Amino acid sequence: MVDGVTLRLTxxxxxxxxxxxxxxxxxxLRLLSGTRRPSSGTVRLGARRLDQLSRRDVAQQIAxxxxxxxxxxxxxxxxxxxxxxxxxxxLFTVEGPDDIRIAQEALAATGTAHLxxxxxxxxxxxxxxxxxxxxxxxxxxxxxxxxxxxxSLDLGYQLEVSSLxxxxxxxxxxxxxxxxxxxxxxxxxxxxxxxxRDGRVVATGPTNEVLTPANxxxxxxxxxxxxxxxxxxxxxxxxxxxxxx
Amino acid sequence: MNxxxxxxxxxxxxxxxxxxxxxxxxxxxxxxISLRTAFDRSIAWxxxxxxxxxxxxRLPRVLSGALVGAALAAAGVVLQALxxxxxxxxxTLGVSAGGALGAMIAIxxxxxxxxxxVSSVPIAxxxxxxxxxxxxxxxxxxxxxxxSTNVLLLAGVxxxxxxxxxxxxxxxxxxxxxxxxxxxxxxGDLDVGNYVPIVAALPFLVCAxxxxxxxxxxxxxxxxxxDVAAARGVEVTRAQRWAFLSxxxxxGAAVSLGGPxxxxxxxxxxxxxxxxxxxxxxVLPAAVLFGAAFTVLCDLAARTVMAPVELPVGVIxxxxxxxxxxxxxxxxx
Numbered sequence: 244m245v246d247g248v249t250l251r252l253t254x255x256x257x258x259x260x261x262x263x264x265x266x267x268x269x270x271x272l273r274l275l276s277g278t279r280r281p282s283s284g285t286v287r288l289g290a291r292r293l294d295q296l297s298r299r300d301v302a303q304q305i306a307x308x309x310x311x312x313x314x315x316x317x318x319x320x321x322x323x324x325x326x327x328x329x330x331x332x333x334l335f336t337v338e339g340p341d342d343i344r345i346a347q348e349a350l351a352a353t354g355t356a357h358l359x360x361x362x363x364x365x366x367x368x369x370x371x372x373x374x375x376x377x378x379x380x381x382x383x384x385x386x387x388x389x390x391x392x393x394x395s396l397d398l399g400y401q402l403e404v405s406s407l408x409x410x411x412x413x414x415x416x417x418x419x420x421x422x423x424x425x426x427x428x429x430x431x432x433x434x435x436x437x438x439x440r441d442g443r444v445v446a447t448g449p450t451n452e453v454l455t456p457a458n459x460x461x462x463x464x465x466x467x468x469x470x471x472x473x474x475x476x477x478x479x480x481x482x483x484x485x486x487x488x
Numbered sequence: 489m490n491x492x493x494x495x496x497x498x499x500x501x502x503x504x505x506x507x508x509x510x511x512x513x514x515x516x517x518x519x520x521i522s523l524r525t526a527f528d529r530s531i532a533w534x535x536x537x538x539x540x541x542x543x544x545x546r547l548p549r550v551l552s553g554a555l556v557g558a559a560l561a562a563a564g565v566v567l568q569a570l571x572x573x574x575x576x577x578x579x580t581l582g583v584s585a586g587g588a589l590g591a592m593i594a595i596x597x598x599x600x601x602x603x604x605x606v607s608s609v610p611i612a613x614x615x616x617x618x619x620x621x622x623x624x625x626x627x628x629x630x631x632x633x634x635x636s637t638n639v640l641l642l643a644g645v646x647x648x649x650x651x652x653x654x655x656x657x658x659x660x661x662x663x664x665x666x667x668x669x670x671x672x673x674x675x676g677d678l679d680v681g682n683y684v685p686i687v688a689a690l691p692f693l694v695c696a697x698x699x700x701x702x703x704x705x706x707x708x709x710x711x712x713x714x715d716v717a718a719a720r721g722v723e724v725t726r727a728q729r730w731a732f733l734s735x736x737x738x739x740g741a742a743v744s745l746g747g748p749x750x751x752x753x754x755x756x757x758x759x760x761x762x763x764x765x766x767x768x769x770x771v772l773p774a775a776v777l778f779g780a781a782f783t784v785l786c787d788l789a790a791r792t793v794m795a796p797v798e799l800p801v802g803v804i805x806x807x808x809x810x811x812x813x814x815x816x817x818x819x820x821x
Contacts, residue, residue, distance in 0.1 A: 273715075276718075276719055278715060278718045278719060297721075297723070298718060298721050298722060298723050298724075299721040299723075301721070302719060302720050302721030303721070305719075306719065307715070307716070307719035309713070309715060309716055309719075312712065312713075312716070313713065314711065314712065315568075315569075315572035315573065315574065315711045316568075316569075316574065316711050316761070316766035317761075317765070317766050318708075318765070318766050318767070319765075321489075322708075322765075322766075322767060323712075325491075326705075326708055326709055326712065326720060327720065329705060329709060329720045329721050329722070330720060330721030332705070334702055335701075335702070337491050337492045337495065337769070338491050339492075343489055343491070382720065
């Protein structure tokens, strides 16, 4: 699925992982979060190898936001966010005032403080995703991995979530890696990009250097126009036609 | 917001209710007895009918009802979280069918191989449960990585129907008296007659409950899905193993003690969730307590509503539990 990948996420970055379906984006995220082990090679977190750390140790430093969150049972938003405190609690420990404060701060940081006591399943798609991001923040991890966090959201919520991520990275210094199909989302918030195809990394670097028509064609077989948008100042990608090879 | 206080308050309220039920239940029955006489040590045991009714007929029955109810309700909660399916029951994974097959074989063969005073039927039933657990567990962990809850579910359901077929076969081959006994056993019966089967089941239940005590926050995370649980620091496969084995052990012990009493393992968890939410740190202990009280009350109804005829407790749990569940669903929406 993923082969011969060498890459490094620096502190404070907001990296986008781009690539067509089946290119290995999700697998790469799983390798980075340690929920999947590489058959060869190593993943390091700082000085230590990820596979030598317990799940609990990893979770104290890396948090994951899944694409969708399906609940089998009903929980309130604050209960979901408090579950982020799991790696910091002992077997029989119950969340104390500090944990509750951290959870409330996480809700506030994602603009969902007013939803704290609402049942999660009654929230809109954008609200749910922001609460799930809050749960990841409550994990107090240095690194946040997000798997297509805006895939199931409409345009309004996409904008809401992407500006939240940008703000968290800029104001709270959270390091992030985001896999996405949305080139314009990546262009608008990511500092650097990792381009993948067929399980390999084909290009990495700062967004404005890597996001070129040539690379878009390489990834998706699509001819695209890439230019800097006048008002926002970031790049935009307009797909023109599919190249049938 | 204080989570510790909330857990203590809710679980405390359930405890008070359950203790009240457990104290009340043995004093009621088709024959009215005087508690003062029953506890009067100056009357010789042989002459003290009230004491005999209280200590031999009723108390073991209430105790076994409480243990069976607590175990089935807790097993239901744990398996529903493990399988992420609110419709799972302790009987979903084939454990009870294994237990039932064991009991059927013991009844049909007229086995009379008591062990340490425990009669052959509960022993055969528990053995059948253990065999079913081993088969399902082996199938679910035969894959390279971890424990597959999908395989767990499919293997359990398949084993359930396979064992049910064998049960029918064994029943068909047995004579009329044995068939009658077998059918009665399948309905669930808490009239254990003495304290020996209770004491025999206790160590297994204690083991299972000790594991349950460590599970609740992990169960919360398992209901969010394996990936989320792992990302939040849960050793998923290990947690799933403990959850499956403890819930299955509790189910096997409960079935060997009281037969496969239906509905407790699904209705009690749901009623509790409707009352207190989904946090397993509250749901699990509350279900243990409420499961005990619910089962004892159902059995109380079973031995009094048509007195002197005693109904099987399984009929009552279904008759009371079903409509109550529907009522709660309607009331909520």
